[in-house]
Amino acid sequence: MQLADLYRDVILDHNRVPRNFGAVEAPSARVEGFNPLCGDHLVLTLKLEGERIADIRFEGQGCAISTASASLMTEAVKGKSRAEATDIFERMHKLLTDDTADADDAALGKLAALSGVREFPARVKCASLCWHTLASALAVKDVQGHPAVTTE
Amino acid sequence: MNSAATQPLVLPFDVMRVRQDFPILAREVHRQPLAYLDNGASAQRPLAVIAAVDDYERHHHANIHRGVHTLSQEATALYEGARDRVMRHINARSRNEVLFVRGTTEAINLVAQSYARPLLKAGDEILITHLEHHANIVPWQMVCEQTGAKLVVAPMDVHGEVHAEAVEALMGPRTRLLACAHVSNALGTVLPVRRLLASARARGIVSLVDGAQAIPHMDVDMQSLACDFYVFSGHKVYAPTGIGVLYGREALLERMPPWQGGGDMILTVSFERTTYNALPYKFEAGTPNISGAIGLGAALAYLGTIDLAAAHAHEHALLLHATKVLSQIEGLRIVGTAREKASLVSFAVDAVHAHDLGTILDQDGIAIRTGHHCAMPVMDFFKLPATARASFVFYNTYEEIDRLGASVRRARAMFR
The missing domain is CATH 3.90.1150.10 (Aspartate Aminotransferase, domain 1)
Known part of the structure; x- marks a missing residue:
């Protein structure tokens, strides 16, 4: 277990300069993710055009792991269909929680950088918060009635 | 030489x-x-505490206050001996003023439900400060919801200090209770509790001090502080988890109804009527954390050796x-x-x-x-x-x- 496995360069970079930070105007879905014990808090907004995620953004505050995970996630799912995004969510869930999952899943691309998190069980909830928030956002189409998501 | x-x-x-x-x-x-x-x-345990709990578990365990057999008498003596040790450590007037609870949180909830709730009327006020731990906020919010009383929050400054004048300014005719930390867990601030307690008492306001963070770091003396309720957890002062203390002034505890009903807190029970046991047992329904109390007694005894x-x-x-x-x-x-x-x-x-x-x-x-x-x-x-x-x-x-x-x-x- 090495710190460098957790805080890889790509993670430090996305923490320093988060991509797609902010809010989508007139979103199709807006869901809040909140880990009250940590204080990690994010608001995910996305715009669907048909089945495709035309735009997705996040804002809020959190540790490097949760910020980088959200930033990498928005890059990965933007432009993808709902089914493709759900597939990425499932792969990520496996990557973060299953020790036997392939840490170099080619389908995940840059997201594989988050695989070091599973060696730090206390931090898995940081990396997974945005993903569960995304799953909730994709599950319902209209902007109303999304309960807040937590991974604690 | x-x-x-x-x-x-x-x-x-x-x-x-x-x-x-x-x-x-x-x-x-x-x-x-x-x-x-x-x-x-949470602080760590000295060998003296580990050994005392181990000795109890190996040689003396039985339920307390119940059996005539040897082990029950030994367990009772150890448990009540721990109460006496706490009494001396905080300089309580009587062992009746020392109630064993799960910890600070339970102690505050007990006071909120058993002391405050029967007393509070709509419009009454409970005064706390901005730097309180959630355990000294939420139980009061709950009792406010139950009674229509109002939670009033005294400010702190940018250094995280609470000024006595600012708290006193909020002590009004409807203030029934002052509840404040002795030491802030998030900031380390030591509050001017001696003055606050004196001011509260002069105005007839009952006080509770959350001593969880103070008890390991300073002498805590119930007579010189003159507070009505003082609460702390054992595990912050080198004892096991799951044991804590509610100190309450005897006259107040006498007037309070029991919080939980059950065994050990009664004198007689029939289906028509139950009479309650005397202090401190009135507030200790059910089998308590006997080994925890013994561990707490041992922790305070250990502090006496350094x-x-x-x-x-x-x-x-x-x-x-x-x-x-x-x-x-x-x-x-x-x-x-x-x-x-x-x-x-x-x-x-x-x-x-x-x-x-x-x-x-x-x-x-x-x-x-x-x-x-x-x-x-x-x-x-x-x-x-x-x-x-x-x-x-x-x-x-x-x-x-x-x-x-x-x-x-x-x-x-x-x-x-």
Whole structure:
């Protein structure tokens, strides 16, 4: 277990300069993710055009792991269909929680950088918060009635 | 012979000797010697406590207050002996004023439900301060919802200090209760409780002091403080978890109805009528945490074997050293800069979230607390989602604090 496995360069970079930070105007879905014990808090907004995620953004505050995970996630799912995004969510869930999952899943691309998190069980909830928030956002189409998501 | 033989020697606190009493301090974490700087969350146990609990479990366990057999009598004697030890440690007037509870949180809930709830009318006020732990906020909010009473919050300043005048200004004709921390868990601030309690009493306001963070660091004397309720947890003062104390003035406890009903708190029960047991048993329904109470008694007895004045002076020296070491780190901000603080330092580091800091320090064998410290209103006040908190007791060393400083610098370099 090495710190460098957790805080890889790509993670430090996305923490320093988060991509797609902010809010989508007139979103199709807006869901809040909140880990009250940590204080990690994010608001995910996305715009669907048909089945495709035309735009997705996040804002809020959190540790490097949760910020980088959200930033990498928005890059990965933007432009993808709902089914493709759900597939990425499932792969990520496996990557973060299953020790036997392939840490170099080619389908995940840059997201594989988050695989070091599973060696730090206390931090898995940081990396997974945005993903569960995304799953909730994709599950319902209209902007109303999304309960807040937590991974604690 | 020189004159030293005839003059009393003033010995510095022997921290290395005292560390021998705490076996866990010898372990390693991630192949580094453990530097345990999370004492504000829970302190470690000395051998004396581990041995007392072990001896009870091996040789004396039975239910208390019930059996005529030998083991039950021995267990009862040990449990009640622990109550006497607590009574002496906090200088209560009577053992009837010392109630065993699960911890600080349960003690406050007991007072809220058994003392405050029957008394409060709509429009009455409970006065707390801005820096309270959630355990000294939420039970009062619950009782306010139940009674229509109002929660009034006294302010703190940018240093995290609560000024007596500001609290006194809010003591009004409808104030029924003052509930405040003795020491802030998130900031380390020592509150001016002696003055606050005197002011409250002069106005006929009953007071509760949350002593969870004070009990390990200072002498806590019920007679000189003159408070009505004082509450603390055993595990912050070297005892096991799951045991704590509610001190209450006997006249108040007498008037209060029981909180929970069950065995041990009754004198007679029939289906028509139950009569309650006397203090302190009226508030101890069911089989209590016997081994925990014995552990707490042993912890306080252990404190009696060390030079507590020197231990507290050492803790203060650790606070000054930590403040100096951390202040020298660029981009680090100490949160809570009251003039009088207990031995803990809360801080935030630019561009390094507290949780990342916690993970990095852990890799260096250093245990600190990160998060909101169950004091979200304090975090909101300082506009921080979380802080890192290093909290010290007498078994900590300057070297551990130097390691903390080096590790924080390393974290900062990583995130630059």
